[in-house]
Amino acid sequence: MPEHHYDVVVIGAGPSGEGAAMNAAKNGKRVAIIEDKQTVGGNCTHLGTIPSKALRHSVKQIITFNTNQMFRDIGEPRWFSFPRVLASAQKVIGKQVKLRTQFYSRNRIDLYNGMARFLDANRIEVSSRQASEVLHAKTVVVATGSRPYLPPDVNFRHHRIYNSDTILNLSHTPRTLIIYGAGVIGSEYASIFAGLGVKVDLINPGSRLLSFLDDEISDALSYHLRNNGVLVRHNEQYESVDGDEHGVVLSLQSGKKIRADAFLWCNGRTGNTDKLALENVGLEANSRGQLTVDEHYRTEVPHVYAVGDVIGWPSLASAAYDQGRAAASDIVHDDYFRYVSDVPTGIYTIPEISSVGQTERELTEAKVPYEVGQAFFKDLARAQITGEAVGMLKILFHRETRQILGIHCFGDQAAEIVHIGQAIMNQEGEANSLNYFINTTFNYPTMAEAYRVAALNGLNRIF
Structure with missing residues (x-):
């Protein structure tokens, strides 16, 4: 079996694998990347982030029309x-694949298509239908991503029962849909299908939607989902999911039974580590298939790194890319290593949600004397022009120092708007202050002007 030698071998060509491979190659390392699909981009490009956001954009256009x-x-x-x-x-998806394939060839990174498994600490076997090859690596980066957790008592082979990957194969439009799991993915798909006129039941095993969000933003999402025809049921656990020729019946532990044309499971994800033969390198994944890493993305085996969804939090494409770059920075010892912790939340519901920093609940529990500045989109000229009047921007700031502590945004373009606040939050000393928004001229009319409106609103609350 032929053996090829590399400085760095990356397993997985999603955002985190790409970040690691590119950064290592730019620093003169000989790099190989292994991908088990026929095309690069990972779940982000093919099954998750890109298709769902493109789908959402099209649905938003339909709603506007x-x-x-x-x-x-x-x-x-x-x-x-x-x-x-x-x-x-x-x-x-096609455009993204073309772009990303060019990245690898331009940087002379060898791309192997096949399944990867460890033979020992430095050797990885790549198996495809055509052949098997062995790659010898000084350093390995595991960037294998995650997949939907599928409970064994639900028959996902049934033609009316889907998960967040297989929903992209849906060949008809159901009139009614049950979505089980009201996390980010479940909430996004509830918005998408409701926008297409589908009657959606959103089953939430928890007590509130997206409980990590600011309470006011979470409440706003609940209201707008319900306003668009989504029935949200909290504190419900499934008993069984049974499909027949005409639909699916969901039986809940509370005794309720719900029938719909189709069923979508969006509850939990599992790290893709089960086929890596981790035992051959002395590693073990946790019960969710995830690898534990230190603050430099190293596993318990020092020359084996892990990044992206396979290490758990925050399981976002944005963070995954930066984690991959950071792992490569640690490998090549450049000046750009950082542990990725300042991660904005971007949730592409309709309307979208984005936040960075602390929530009101966290600040209250920590007894931080904060104040709130609000701007409602219905009062902004730009939102009135575009007809996107739903939403608000909320700035949380320290009432003595005026330091920005949190930015929470709900409404059209929220994921873009939040970055202005994030930039100011990351400044040192007095530069991170509500005063920036008061003393800076914003283009008018813009959505960014919401910062000036919110800052003045907050200033009026300080006595």
């Missing part, structure tokens, strides 16, 4: 099928 009076001159509100909307999202 169907609710804007101006378009009535063109015609009546239209109904769009899920497969038709998905087809437009698929075009983005």
